[in-house]
Amino acid sequence: MNLPENLKYTAEHEWVRTESDGTVTIGITDHAQSALGDLVFVEVPEAGRQLSAGEACCVVESVKAASDVYAPIAGEVVAANQAVVDTPEQVNQDPYGAWLFRIKPADPAELGKLLDAGAYRKGVEEAAAEG
Amino acid sequence: MTAGLQRTPLNAAHRHAGARLVDFAGWEMPLHYGSQIEEHNAVRRDTGMFDTSHMLAIDVEGSAASALLRYALANNVDKLRDPGKALYSCLLREDGGILDDLIVYFLAEGQFRVVVNAATADKDRAWLDALRARRTPEVELKPRRDLAMIAVQGPNARDRVWAALPDTRNTTESLAPFSAASAEDMFCARTGYTGEDGFELLVPAARAEEAWAKLAAKGVRPCGLAARDTLRLEAGMNLYGQDMDENVTPLESGLAWTVDSESSRDFVGKRALGDSTPTRKLVGLVLVDRGGVLRAHQSVRTPQGDGEITSGTFSPTMQQSIALARVPMDVAPGDTVEVAVRDKSLRARVVQPPFVRHGKILV
Structure with a gap:
């Protein structure tokens, strides 16, 4: 499982990267893109939208299934990646490069609740064992 | 996740090729081998192959075999005059609901082969066996789990099959669409579920891996159920259990053309369809x-x-x-x-x- 150590993760299979300006960038994990299969549609939130933690705000659809992407923490959307809207397969090819949206955290302390790579891996492996 | 599932003779080959395996109707089957879109495109542009061994071939044998099928199927097996000819048909309930869709091959006098869906195979066998016992007890129904099935599909499918399995060439070179012929121990049908040319090969289970490997060596790309679904949907072909089931009739399912309403023969579901206005x-x-x-x-x-x-x-x-x-x-x-x-x-x-x-x- 490809899980960069410098990222944080959520149980909903998102990765979260804190940028030098304090904003956070969000995408879906390699495990998530692999489970979904070839992506064919991505809908990203509009800049300026206020999100609460856990709010469904973005959709990724593969040939097989549609899946919501959730705001990992509360904040305001400051950017969305138009490139993945135009070419969704970028998410399959480069899940940690093809980001979806970026938010300005309402409370940066919320970032402390996210999972590190080891905890996320453990969650995925346990789900697979139960599955 | 996949404990207790049935496996086809090609299961090890799928694992070796890195397939994502899923439960499909109680069978552990490849969903894809990486990218379902690339597999789809391989079939549209060149050649792909599918393991369809989860489907069941049933041989229907005996002098009354055609009488049984004439009554059991909504399409009319009397249309099959030449050995090897194939026919698509629904298997109906008395009320016109669809039990399954299938392909029936006429092999020789008193010898037919029916290929049915995996999820419905047990139900179909029981249904056909009940009809057999009631109407034509001398007919034999022989399920052929000893056969594996490989569907090789795409514009270059026939050439690649002949290159990989040269023994098939002579008997299948002049084979018309929707016909089948036997080559050695292999049954080759020019049929499929993708909207492309190609063959469906029925191979003795013990030789399935060898045939699969030979096809792969000639550039035939392994394809999973995910690509099979997008291909059949593009081709406008129904999937049993999804586009039709026991609650709808062929007339409500784009399949009126498969119901023989011209002949005077009686068949299961005929009266209900005649009385219904979809x-x-x-x-x-x-x-x-x-x-x-x-x-x-x-x-x-x-x-x-x-x-x-x-x-x-x-x-x-x-x-x-x-x-x-x-x-x-x-x-x-x-x-x-x-x-x-x-x-x-x-x-x-x-x-x-x-x-x-x-x-x-x-x-």
Whole structure:
């Protein structure tokens, strides 16, 4: 499982990267893109939208299934990646490069609740064992 | 996840090729080997192969075999005059509901081969056996789990089969579409479920891995059930259990052409179909607006009333979302309808399937 150590993760299979300006960038994990299969549609939130933690705000659809992407923490959307809207397969090819949206955290302390790579891996492996 | 599932003779080959294996009707089957879109494109542009060994061949043998099938099937096996000819048919209940769809091959006098779906195989066997016992007890039904099935499909499929399995060439070179011939211990049918040319090969289970490896060595790409689904949907072919089941008739499923209404013969479901006036039909949809992918069970709004999508996907060939939908009878090709996709209402255009055949977009 490809899980960069410098990222944080959520149980909903998102990765979260804190940028030098304090904003956070969000995408879906390699495990998530692999489970979904070839992506064919991505809908990203509009800049300026206020999100609460856990709010469904973005959709990724593969040939097989549609899946919501959730705001990992509360904040305001400051950017969305138009490139993945135009070419969704970028998410399959480069899940940690093809980001979806970026938010300005309402409370940066919320970032402390996210999972590190080891905890996320453990969650995925346990789900697979139960599955 | 896959404990207790049945495995085909090609299971080890799938694992070796890195397949993502899933439970399909109690069978552990490959969903894809990496990218379902690349597999789809391989079949449209060159050649791909599918393990379809989960499906069941049943040999129907005996002097009354044709009498049994003439009564059991909605299409008429009397149309099969030449050995090797194949026919697509529904197996109906008395009330006209569809028990399964199948292909029946006429092999020789008193010898037919029926190929049915995996999920319905036990039900079909029991149903056919009950009809047999009641009407033609001397007929034998022989399930052929000793055979593996490999569907090789694509514009170059026949050439690649002949290159990989040279023994098949002589008997299949002049084989017409929807016909079959035996070559050594292999049964080769020029049939498929993709809208492309190709063969469905029935091979002794012990030789399946060898045939699969020889085909792969000649550049035939292994393809999973995911690509099989997008290919058949583009080709406008129904999937049993999704686009049709026991609750609908062939007349409501785009399959009136498979019901023989010309001959005087009696068959199971005939009276019910004759008495019925269908109010719904199956049509194709092409998504017009951006905003998602058409999926099974989304509701369809039309001026003539509501309908429902039975199968929907993203078409790799058309680069648009397409679907089959059951809608009121008066909805016509060219109409625009509205589909509820998540929280949106998106416009779709009504078309007459197939969407794609032989690599070409038709709608």
